[in-house]
Amino acid sequence: MSAPFAAKRLGKELQKISNSLPPGIELVSADNFEEWLLDIRVLDDNPLYRNEIYRLRFRFSSTYPIEPPEVVFVKLPDRPIPIHPHIYSNGIICLDLLGHQGWSPVQNVESVCMSLQSMLTGNSKNERPPGDEEFVRGNRLRPRDIEFYYHDNDV
Amino acid sequence: MPPPNTPVDGTTTPQSTQPSQPAQSSQSSQSVSRPTSSIIMDASQVKTALVKMDYQAIDYVNPVDETLICPICRTAFHSPITTPCGHTFCAKCINRALERQRVCPIDRQPIDKTRDYRPIPLIIKEQLDRLEARCPNQGCDYVCARENLEAHYERHCEFTLVHCSKPSCDKLVARHLCSIEGQCMHEMTNCDFCLKPVAFVDLDAHWEQECEAAFATCPDCDASVSVVNNSMLKHIQQECPEAMAKCKWDGAGCRVTDKRRIVREHERNGCMYETVGRLLEQQAEDRRIIQDLTRRLASLEAVRDTRRRERRRDSAATINDRTATATAAGGSLTNPTTSTSTPADSTTWESPHNYMLAQFERLESHMEELREMVCEMDMRQSASFLHHSKQVADRFLELGDKVGVLSMHTKWLLNMQYMQRNAQLRAANAASLAAAAAGAGGAGLSGGSDGLNHGGESSSGAGSSSDSGLRYQGSRRGSEGRIENLTRL
Numbered sequence: 001m002s003a004p005f006a007a008k009r010l011g012k013e014l015q016k017i018s019n020s021l022p023p024g025i026e027l028v029s030a031d032n033f034e035e036w037l038l039d040i041r042v043l044d045d046n047p048l049y050r051n052e053i054y055r056l057r058f059r060f061s062s063t064y065p066i067e068p069p070e071v072v073f074v075k076l077p078d079r080p081i082p083i084h085p086h087i088y089s090n091g092i093i094c095l096d097l098l099g100h101q102g103w104s105p106v107q108n109v110e111s112v113c114m115s116l117q118s119m120l121t122g123n124s125k126n127e128r129p130p131g132d133e134e135f136v137r138g139n140r141l142r143p144r145d146i147e148f149y150y151h152d153n154d155v
Numbered sequence: 156m157p158p159p160n161t162p163v164d165g166t167t168t169p170q171s172t173q174p175s176q177p178a179q180s181s182q183s184s185q186s187v188s189r190p191t192s193s194i195i196m197d198a199s200q201v202k203t204a205l206v207k208m209d210y211q212a213i214d215y216v217n218p219v220d221e222t223l224i225c226p227i228c229r230t231a232f233h234s235p236i237t238t239p240c241g242h243t244f245c246a247k248c249i250n251r252a253l254e255r256q257r258v259c260p261i262d263r264q265p266i267d268k269t270r271d272y273r274p275i276p277l278i279i280k281e282q283l284d285r286l287e288a289r290c291p292n293q294g295c296d297y298v299c300a301r302e303n304l305e306a307h308y309e310r311h312c313e314f315t316l317v318h319c320s321k322p323s324c325d326k327l328v329a330r331h332l333c334s335i336e337g338q339c340m341h342e343m344t345n346c347d348f349c350l351k352p353v354a355f356v357d358l359d360a361h362w363e364q365e366c367e368a369a370f371a372t373c374p375d376c377d378a379s380v381s382v383v384n385n386s387m388l389k390h391i392q393q394e395c396p397e398a399m400a401k402c403k404w405d406g407a408g409c410r411v412t413d414k415r416r417i418v419r420e421h422e423r424n425g426c427m428y429e430t431v432g433r434l435l436e437q438q439a440e441d442r443r444i445i446q447d448l449t450r451r452l453a454s455l456e457a458v459r460d461t462r463r464r465e466r467r468r469d470s471a472a473t474i475n476d477r478t479a480t481a482t483a484a485g486g487s488l489t490n491p492t493t494s495t496s497t498p499a500d501s502t503t504w505e506s507p508h509n510y511m512l513a514q515f516e517r518l519e520s521h522m523e524e525l526r527e528m529v530c531e532m533d534m535r536q537s538a539s540f541l542h543h544s545k546q547v548a549d550r551f552l553e554l555g556d557k558v559g560v561l562s563m564h565t566k567w568l569l570n571m572q573y574m575q576r577n578a579q580l581r582a583a584n585a586a587s588l589a590a591a592a593a594g595a596g597g598a599g600l601s602g603g604s605d606g607l608n609h610g611g612e613s614s615s616g617a618g619s620s621s622d623s624g625l626r627y628q629g630s631r632r633g634s635e636g637r638i639e640n641l642t643r644l
Contacts, residue, residue, distance in 0.1 A: 005228070005251075008211045012229040065227060066251050104260040105252045106226040 006064040007033045013108050025113045028055070035059050037074070040113050042120045048083060049120055055079035056116065057091075058109055068103035071112055085125050090136045094129060095119065206316055206327075208308040209291055210245075216287040216298055223283060227252060227260065231301075232283055236272040240264040243275060290314075328356055348382065373397075375414075407432035458508045465509060 010033045017027055028037040036058040042049040059070040073081045073091035081087060086094040096102030097115055129135070210233035219231045227248035237243045242261045244252075252260050259266055284302035292314035297307055308315055313331035320328075321339035328340045332355075340355040348368035353361045362369045362383045370379045373390060375397030380390045391398045396416035402409040403418075409428040411421055426432075 004209075005211070008230070009228055016229075066255055101256075104263070105248070106260045108229075 006060055006062050009065055010060060013110070017110060021110065022114060024117055025110070033060060036109065038109070038113055039079075040117055042117060044121055046121055046123070048123065048126055052080060052082065053078070054082050056113065065105040065108065068098050068100065068107075069109070069112070071098050082120055083126055083128065084120060084123050085127050085129055086119070087129070088132050088135055089128055090139070092139070208305050212291040213301070213304065214289040214291070216289060219286060223279070231286060235275050235279070235283075237275050238264070238266055239271045239273065243279075332356060402426055402428075404428040404432035407435055458506055461506070462509050462512055
């Protein structure tokens, strides 16, 4: 029962997304209702992200949109991982919006992309999260199972 | 920059003693339900749908307004509810969301779902009911208002899944496939062509997609053609380029009969009978038009005749009717439908034309009445205007008179003042002359008293003239007399 629910909702979203997307967001592939790829770029002239395009991977569970999707940046030759104090160098994003507490079923792929865009736009720190190297080396958990502590309300 | 929808400080998870599974969601999530016995006992023996209609799968004819779309499922609301914070969701959607987190998905206000839901305004419900929706069943393109769609889906749609006709079979089948009572569409049969076992339900799909034996080679053109449902015959009669065919202008006298592709070539190059053929077609068309026109003329004549008869028969009644409506002028004019509908009900009309003609006549007579009324009102209006303006003119004349009188009075008063001053001067001169000429004497005293008397008389005359106005005739005479007196002095 829940799988069709997610599929129907994603179908609606896909319909809307393929018609129009906000500037700086592009749909790369959405061949099924499990994994979508999108490209985002920062619109203003932030020197940290100028002329860069980043690849996002959305993975939807059968309980979407009740549960949040898993959203990570993907590293490709022409798609780096953006530098940000809340983005680990393996692409995992620490954003309350994507956690179980911060997620709301009224969010959608488009609004998540826009939130990430604004998260990058507002950043001026050229740094990775504290403990990035250890985390990247040691983490074997899926992003959804990581318990982040959202301490920073500025970014 | 904080991302949107960061949790608001101070929101707490509500404490609820109610079980987490709400009655509503358990009901709606029960997607497959046996039809109730009362429906099965229905006289029409209509098989009801076994799977509830899925409102999220409905396709709407026109784009649905964003305000009527549930933010969770992104489809038009289905049995929506409103949270205490004023946000609206499908009941099913909000219940699913609240199972995980007991806050409003939009503003994260705590919600106690067992108590806090409010019903939505009826106007929203009506808007939702009126959305033009397409039946969610594959293959069905029925469109109606959304409120009626469920009835269509459950009772009428040929593509709705129902129980198989055979009581022992527990599978579902589209309604149009279970027409034969007791015949299970899931029983295996052998394909007529390949002899493989196939369920009845899947036979069509099997023939169209799998069965190789269902396709045969056309004896003439070597094409692979399905043999199901006479499609081979159709192919030979209409399509096959190698089959024998006649020229298109066969009816016009062309005798060419050859393989279809050669005949087609012949037609393209210009069959010599083509002109004749086209002429014949044109003639047939003309004949058809003439027949049509004759038919219409006949029907119109019939209508005219009946109308004429009817008018003769009804003339007396119509006159009565007219007088009746004329007497009840005001009421019948403000509401002509009531006055016209009564005779229409009492008479049976032979055709809509007659009815319309009668209505037209009635309306015309009403127009005539209205015109008369307007004329009469116009006359009355102008008469009353004349009357009023005459009164005003009279008043003007009267006022002019009064102004004349007043000016006369003023003249008189000024005159009198002038006289008085003259008299005083004369008296003073006389007194000084007397005093200078002789000593004290009787003549001098009597002259003084005479002067005083005059003064008294003139002051009383002025008083009476000032309040005259109405009694001006009398006072005028008095004042005239007084002027004479003064001049004599």
